Amino acid sequence: xxxxxxxxxxxxxxxxxxxxxxxxxxxxxxxxxxxxxxxxxxxxxxxxxxxxxxxxxxxxxxxxxxxxxxxxxxxxxxxxxxxxxxxxxxxxxxxxxxxxxxxxxxxxxxxxxxxxxxxxxxxxxxxxxxxxxxxxxxxxxxxxxxxxxxxxxxxxxxxxxxxxxxxxxxxxxxxxxxxxxxxxxxxxxxxxxxxxxxxxxxxxxxxxxxxxxxxxxxxxxxxxxxxxxxxxxxxxxxxxxxxxxxxxxxxxxxxxxxxxxxxxxxxxxxxxxxxxxxxxxxxxxxxxxxxxxxxxxxxxxxxxxxxxxxxxxxxxxxxxxxxxxxxxxxxxxxxxxxxxxxxxxxxxxxxxxxxxxxxxxxxxxxxxxxxxxxxxxxxxxxxxxxxxxxxxxxxxxxxxxxxxxxxxxxxxxxxxxxxxxxxxxxxxxxxxxxxxxxxxxxxxxxxxxxxxxxxxxxxxxxxxxxxxxxxxxxxxxxxxxxxxxxxxxxxxxxxxxxxxxxxxxxxxxxxxxxx
Numbered sequence: 001x002x003x004x005x006x007x008x009x010x011x012x013x014x015x016x017x018x019x020x021x022x023x024x025x026x027x028x029x030x031x032x033x034x035x036x037x038x039x040x041x042x043x044x045x046x047x048x049x050x051x052x053x054x055x056x057x058x059x060x061x062x063x064x065x066x067x068x069x070x071x072x073x074x075x076x077x078x079x080x081x082x083x084x085x086x087x088x089x090x091x092x093x094x095x096x097x098x099x100x101x102x103x104x105x106x107x108x109x110x111x112x113x114x115x116x117x118x119x120x121x122x123x124x125x126x127x128x129x130x131x132x133x134x135x136x137x138x139x140x141x142x143x144x145x146x147x148x149x150x151x152x153x154x155x156x157x158x159x160x161x162x163x164x165x166x167x168x169x170x171x172x173x174x175x176x177x178x179x180x181x182x183x184x185x186x187x188x189x190x191x192x193x194x195x196x197x198x199x200x201x202x203x204x205x206x207x208x209x210x211x212x213x214x215x216x217x218x219x220x221x222x223x224x225x226x227x228x229x230x231x232x233x234x235x236x237x238x239x240x241x242x243x244x245x246x247x248x249x250x251x252x253x254x255x256x257x258x259x260x261x262x263x264x265x266x267x268x269x270x271x272x273x274x275x276x277x278x279x280x281x282x283x284x285x286x287x288x289x290x291x292x293x294x295x296x297x298x299x300x301x302x303x304x305x306x307x308x309x310x311x312x313x314x315x316x317x318x319x320x321x322x323x324x325x326x327x328x329x330x331x332x333x334x335x336x337x338x339x340x341x342x343x344x345x346x347x348x349x350x351x352x353x354x355x356x357x358x359x360x361x362x363x364x365x366x367x368x369x370x371x372x373x374x375x376x377x378x379x380x381x382x383x384x385x386x387x388x389x390x391x392x393x394x395x396x397x398x399x400x401x402x403x404x405x406x407x408x409x410x411x412x413x414x415x416x417x418x419x420x421x422x423x424x425x426x427x428x429x430x431x432x433x434x435x436x437x438x439x440x441x442x443x444x445x446x447x448x449x450x451x452x453x454x455x456x457x458x459x460x461x462x463x464x465x466x467x468x469x470x471x472x473x474x475x476x477x478x479x480x481x482x483x484x485x486x487x488x489x490x491x492x493x494x495x496x497x498x499x500x501x502x503x504x505x506x507x508x509x510x511x512x513x514x515x
Contacts, residue, residue, distance in 0.1 A: 011052065011055045012055070012056065013055060013056030013057065013058055013086065013087070013127075014044075014048075014055060014056075014057060014058070015057075015058045015059070015060075015061035015089045015131060016031065016036050016039060016040065016044060016057070016058075016059065016061065017029050017030075017031055017036070017061065018061055018132075019061065019062045019063075019091065020032070020036060020060070020061065020062055021062050021063075021066065022062070025187055026186070026187050026189065033069070033070050033073040033074055034073075036059065036060075036070075036074065036081075037073070037074050037079055037080075037081040040057065040059075040074075040081040040084050040085065041080045041081045041084070044057065044084070045057065045081065045083075045084030046084075048084075049084065056086035056087060056127065057084050057085055057086055057087075058085070058086065058087040058088060058089040058127065058129065058131070059071075059074050059075075059081075059085050059087070059088050059089070060074075060088050060089055060090060061089040061090070061091070061131055061132075062090065062091055063090065063091050063092075063093050063094070063095055063106070064090055064091075064092070064105065064106030064107075064109045064110065065095060065105070065106060065109065065354035065355065066354060067088065067090050067106075067109055067113055068109060068112050068113050068116055070088075071088060071113060071116055071117070071120075072116065072120075075117075075120055075122055075126075076120070077120070077121075085126075086125075086126065086127060087126055087127025087128060087129060087169075088113070088126070088127070088128050088129075089129050089130075089131035090128070090129070090130055090131065091130070091131065091132045091133065092106075092130060092132070092133040092159055094106075094307065096307070098307060099135070099136045099137060100305065100337055100338055100339075101305075101307045101308070102133075102134075102135065102136070102155075103133065103135075103155045103156070103158070103159040104155070104303065104307070104308055104309075104457060105307065105308075105309060105355060106355065107162045107163070107166060107309075107416055107458075108309065108311075108355065108356060108357060108404055108405075108416065108418050109354075109355065109356070110128075110162070110163060110166035110167065110168065110409075111166050111167075111404045111405045111406040111408065111409055112356065112405045112406070113128065113166075113167075114128070114166060114167040114405070114406040114409065115405035115406040116405075118406075127169050127170075128167060128168050128169050129168065129169055129170040129171075129172065130159075130160075130163055130168055130170065130171040130172060131172050132172060132174050133156070133159065133171065133172070133173060133174060134173065134174030134175065134191040134192055134193065135152040135155070135156075135191060135192040135254075136182075136189075136190070136191040136192070137182070137190055137191065137221075137222060138181050138182050138190045138191070138192070138221075138222045139178070139180065139181060139182045139190070139191075139192045139193070139196055139227075139252070140152060140192060140252050140253070140254070141180055141196050141198070141225070141227035141240070141250045141252065142180055142181045142182070142190075142222060142225045142226065142227060143222075143226060143227075144225075144226025144227050144229070144230060145226075146238045146239070147338070147340075148338055148339070149238070149239070149252055149253050149254070150239070150253050150507055151302070151338045152192060152252075152253075152254055153252070153253035153254040153256070153257040153258075154257065154481070154483050154507065154509075156254050156257055156258055157257040157258065157260065157261065157479075157481050157509055158458065158462060158481060158483065159171075160258065160261055161261065161462060161463075161464035161479060161481065162411075162416075162458070162462075164265070164271045164410075164464060164466075165271050165274075165409050165410040165411050165415070165464055166406070166409045166410075166411075167271070167406065167409050167410075173193065173194060173258070174191060174193065175191075175193040176193060176194065176195060177193055177194075177195040177196065177197055178191075178192075178193040178195075178196055178197070179196065179197050179198075179213070179216060180196055180197070180198050180211075180225050180227065180228070180250070181216075181218075181220060181221075181222065181225060183216050183217075183218050184213075184215050184216045184217060184218070185217070185218050186217045186218065187218070188218040188219075188221045190218065190221060190222065192252075192254070193252075193254075194251070194252055194254045194255035194258060195249060195250065195251055195252070195255055196249070196250035196252065197248065197249060197250075198227075198228075198245070198248055198249065198250050199213075199248040200228075200248070201228075201232075201245055201246075201248055201250075202246065202247050202248030203246045203247070205248065211225070211228060227240075227250070232245055232246070235250075239252070239253045239256075240252065257509055260479055260509045260510070260511045261464070261479055261511070263511075264466075264468065264473065264474070264477040264479075264511055264513055265464075265466045265468065265477055265479070266468065266471040266473060267471065268468075268470035268471045269466045269467065269468045269470070269471055269477075270466060270467045270470070271409070271410040271464065271465070271466055271467075272410055272465050272466060272467050272476075273410050273411075273412055273465070274410060274411075274463045274464060274465030274478060275314065275411055275412055275414060275415050275449075275463065276314060276316070276459065276461045276462060276463050276490070277314045277449060277450065278314040278315045278316060278450060278451070279317075283315070283317075283434065283437065283439065286315055286316055286317020286318075287316040287317055287318070287461060287488055287489075287490075288316055288317045288318040288460065288461075288484060288486060288488065289317030289318075289437070294436040294437045296317055296318050296319045296321065296322040296437065296438060297317060297318055297319070297484070297486055298316070298317075298318030298319050298320065298460045298484035298485065298486055299319065299460075299484050299485025299486060299506070300319060300335050300336045300485065301318075301319040301320050301322070301333060301334065301335030301336075301456060302335055302336060302337060302338060302483075303320060303335065303456045303457035303458075304319075304333040304334055304335030304336075304343045304344065304345050304360070304456055305335070305337055305343045305345055305360065306345050306359075306360055306361055306362055307359060307360065308345070308359065308360045308456055308457045309352075309355060309357060309358075309359055309360075309418065309457060310347055310348075310357065310358045310359065310360060310418070310419050310454060310455070310456065311357075311416045311417065311418060311419070311454075311455050311457065311458060312401055312414070312416070312417040312418070312419065312442065312445075312452040312453065312454060312455060313414065313415060313416060313452055313453060313455045313458065313459045314414055314449070314450060314451070314452060314453070314459070315439060315441055315451060315452065315453035316453070316459050316460060316461055317437070317439075318459065318460050318484060319334075319335065320455055320456050320457065320458075320459060320460060321438070321439055321440075321453040321454065321455050321456075321459070322334075322437070322438035322439070323347075323438050323439070323440050323454060324438060325373070325375065325433070325435070326346075326363075328363075328365060328372060329372040329373055329374060329388065330346040330347070330363055330370050330371065330372060330373070331346060331347040331371070331373055331385075331440070331454075332344065332345070332346045332347075332363060333345055333346075333360065333456050335456075344363055345360035345361065345362070345363065345456075346360065346361060346362070346363040346370035346371070347360065347361075347370065347371055347373075347399075347419075348360065348361040348369060348370055348371060349361075349369070349370060349371030349372075349387055349389060349390060349421070350421070351420050351421070356402075356418060356420075357402055357418030357419060357420050358371075358399075358418070358419050358420055358421070360456060368389070371387050371388075371389060371390075371421075372387070372388045372389045373385050373386060373387055373388065373399065374386045374388050375433055378430060380430070382430040382431060382432060383430070383431050383432070383433055384398045384399075384424050384429050384430070384431070385398060385399040385429075385431055385433065385440070386398050386399075386424065387399070387421050390421070392421075394424070395423065395424050395425065396421075396422065396423050396424070397421055397424070398421065398422060398423065398424035398429035399419060399420075399421065399429065399431065400419065400420055400421065400422040400423070400426065400428040400429045401417055401418075401419060401428045401442050401444050401445070401452070402417060402418040402419060402420040402422075402428070403417050404416060404417050404418065410464070410465070412448055412449075413445050413448045414445045414448055414449055414450070414452050416458065417445070417452065419454065427444050428442075428444055430442065430443070430444070439453050439454075440453065440454040441453040441454070442454075460482060460483045460484035460488075461480075461481070461482050461483075461484065461488050461490070461504075462480070462481045462482075462483075463478060463479065463480050463481070464478070464479045464481075465477070465478045465479075466478070466479075468513075473513075474513040474514055474515055475514055475515055476513070476514040477511060477512065477513050477514070478492065478511070478512045478514070479509065479510070479511050479512075480504055480509065480510045480511075480512070481509050482504045482505070482506060482507065482508055482509070483507065484506055484507070485506050485507065486506050487503055487504060487505050487506055488503065488504055489501075489502075489503045490502060490503070490504065492512070500512065
């Protein structure tokens, strides 16, 4: 049949292939940039232009690591596919099947993508959409772990805010509703969603609805569903509202976290500059560090793991900005992952070829992936942090701040700049390393507001601000996210004027609207 509005199906757009770089065991077709371009030029592009000219074509539809590479090839003015492509779809996964890294990588690549589109003179209407994001494996309800369910909600909100700040036009969940284990799925690819269907928990089920429905073909690959072993009251206390459970629906924390953004940041909204800045009273009065003390706050660093990007943000005095120069001269961080397992990682010695900056890597000296650094004083009471396990001239082997492309989008230059190895003769290579607090900070962005601290991934306290005047609702909205295990006081300022003083509890999210 004709796929159009005459049959009740109005297609906004299509992607060429889901995850073209992955020859998946389910329905899939692998492409590289060349073959995808050939398919667009010789088949999909002209066919859709003739039969459904309003239907948009979005290229790529895979992870952020190779997004810029594909864009440089397919959107080139010399490529015949470019005239058919209306946008780029991407996913939030980290690759390598480390599910705890999903949503944790690639934000600097978002800024690179926006910048490349500008350099290539691509139409400003080119869409950039996160077309798939989900947490794996299985569901928070099935695992029965409150901390994991809430951590997943937090990760979703962080990535959504960061994507929009970089310049993304939208964010799509993998699924709105699944069953209790994240199916149905014929190959056991069980992942999470904001809402789960558990009809056997409904008050009127009368015991005749099985826990495992016939259409679920994957069985229980991760064992028993622990949420089914919890009472209505226990689940309600953990953030699963009892009134929804009574009708057979599990509404997970993820739903409410996403709702804090989607309810107020409606189509037509625009991300505007916003950043959680450091305290005005300097290193002894950071947001999470107790006043006049050296110990960092905020709770455990759940990003102290191999594969996380090292970035620069305003200093907040938290464990995500606490580094130790160990006896092997490695810059080391400590923490726990979502599952409670202790983690240790060290700053790498070579920029990741896909991400473009230094990552956290293993501290294992036999594997040789981390950097060994020497701290060398400079003339202006700063230090150079010089990489020693390299064949490059020592004058070109310093830890340097690496500005984001796109000027950091709505976060600005201080919101997530990368670090790399480069010339020791530039201001980018000057640091303060405080062994008492564990902070490694730089003043290179002072003209944009102040110092920045070396951070594992991103800070605990974040904000996203939006001009929502075009939506017909409020004039603006600000979403504040606190991933820390401690509350935080904050002052909300607009062009230097204080308009709100408030506090945000640990592990929570707030939305403020402005008329």
